[in-house]
Amino acid sequence: MPAPDTGLIQALVIASHGRHFMAEDAQGQHWQLFGKGKRREVAVGDSVLLSPSGDCQAWVEQIEPRRNLLYRSDALRSKLFAANLDAVLLVLAVNPPYSPELLGRTWVACRHAGVPLHLIFNKADLLDKQAHEALEDELKEWTLGETPIHFISATEAPGEAIERVRPLVQGKRVLILGQSGMGKSTLINALIPHARAATNTVSEALNAGKHTTTHTQMHRSDDGLCLIDSPGFQAFGLHHLSEQDLLNEFPDIAEPGLRCRFANCRHLKEPDCAVKEGLENGDISEARFELFDLLRNELGSA
Ligand SMILES: Nc1nc2c(ncn2[C@@H]2O[C@H](COP(=O)(O)OP(=O)(O)OP(=O)(O)O)[C@@H](O)[C@H]2O)c(=O)[nH]1
Ligand SMILES: [Mg+2]
Ligand SMILES: [Zn+2]
Known part of the structure; x- marks a missing residue:
């Protein structure tokens, strides 16, 4: 169905094969997608505006704003x-x-x-x-x-x-x-x-x-x-998170971290470290701290 004003077709992205994408419009027609630059970065679940370029093929003109x-x-x-x-x-x-x-x-x-x-x-x-x-x-x-x-x-x-x-x-x-x-x-x-x-x-x-x-x-x-x-994954890099983002997702480390002696405590060897204390008395999961430290180091090496 043409979107109002633009003459473009609105469609939902339903499949992704690496760089190839398929979308479906309101009539149930399937379109193979092509995109330039940023408009190539579509994901399944995206709502897109298309301009047809031939037999069931279309250019992605716009990726509509995402909820997530x-x-x-x-x-x-x-x-x-x-x-x-x-x-x-x-x-x-x-x-x-x-x-x-x-x-x-x-x-x-x-x-x-x-x-x-x-x-x-x-x-x-x-x-x-x-x-x-x-x-x-x-x-x-x-x-x-x-x-x-x-x-x-x-x-x-x-x-x-x-x-x-x-x-x-x-x-x-x-x-x-x-x-x-x-x-x-x-x-x-x-x-x-x-x-x-x-x-x-x-x-x-x-x-x-x-x-x-x-x-x-x-x-x-x-x-x-x-x-x-989705295909099974073997890796899950989180390079798009900042150190502050990481802290937001590790409230179990961030909260006690506020009580460390040093505001920039890394919770490794510093004295009066509330996180180390939490790890010792079992309040903080060692596995989660290890992952936190690993993710923090990965950001550092980016
Ligand atoms: N015993 C047992 N086997 C299961 C169960 N569910 C799935 N399987 C088997 O596990 C195997 C893998 O299942 P898939 O559904 O192909 O796994 P997948 O997660 O889609 O794998 P990928 O597509 O490679 O990411 C198949 O042989 C299934 O029959 C279950 O509840 N119990
Ligand atoms: Mg599967
Ligand atoms: Zn600390």
Whole structure:
């Protein structure tokens, strides 16, 4: 549909294959997108204004202002996950084992982007009660008890998993994020059967060094689900956060940090350091402090 005044077509970006993007307009027509400069930096979930340039191809003339944008970045480049999200589901599992550090990084990124996060611990069928409890404690520690945690089994108890997850995603635009093999696409297929997102056995996929899902794709259902499948990630750089941003996302370190003797205390070897004290008496998580220190050093090396 032409947007008023401009003659341009408004469309929603629904898929990203690296540098190639697909958008859908209000009539359901799909457009392959081309962009110049900044207008090439589109993300799934973006609302864009297009000028058609030929058979189902169009130039991106404008990316409309975003409510939020989730992305990762190293010293050289950024990788956009998705924009205009209502929530992120981070899918974790024990086989293959999830990385607590990547969980910590994802948590920081979502908090910084202002996108509500849920942890979905999938493959709960592989856990005994003891393992379940230990994991729950570990996840609470990493997320300061702020983040809802749901244990599900997308294959062993699909009905139950669907019932548990559906209320979290109904009527929202939700990015499904996680390392390869955690069961992201399996979960999406359980919720939206016609999505038919490719899934693969972990051994086959990981032994071949491949991720099963290789692009970011929005899947929608008639009953109000909008789930974005994404390729598994192995790194989550946060170079776009300043040191102050980091402090904002580590309130468990920033708050006691105000009581250190030195205002610029790095909480490493300084005397009268309230953070060190908190680490010693167990008030502050060592794992979180290690991640904080790692992220701070990464910024320094940028
Ligand atoms: N035991 C068990 N296996 C599961 C469960 N959910 C998914 N799987 C299996 O885990 C494997 C990987 O699932 P996928 O859905 O392809 O994983 P993914 O997160 O989409 O992986 P990438 O696309 O590579 O990022 C498949 O063999 C699934 O059958 C579960 O609840 N329990
Ligand atoms: Mg997948
Ligand atoms: Zn200190």
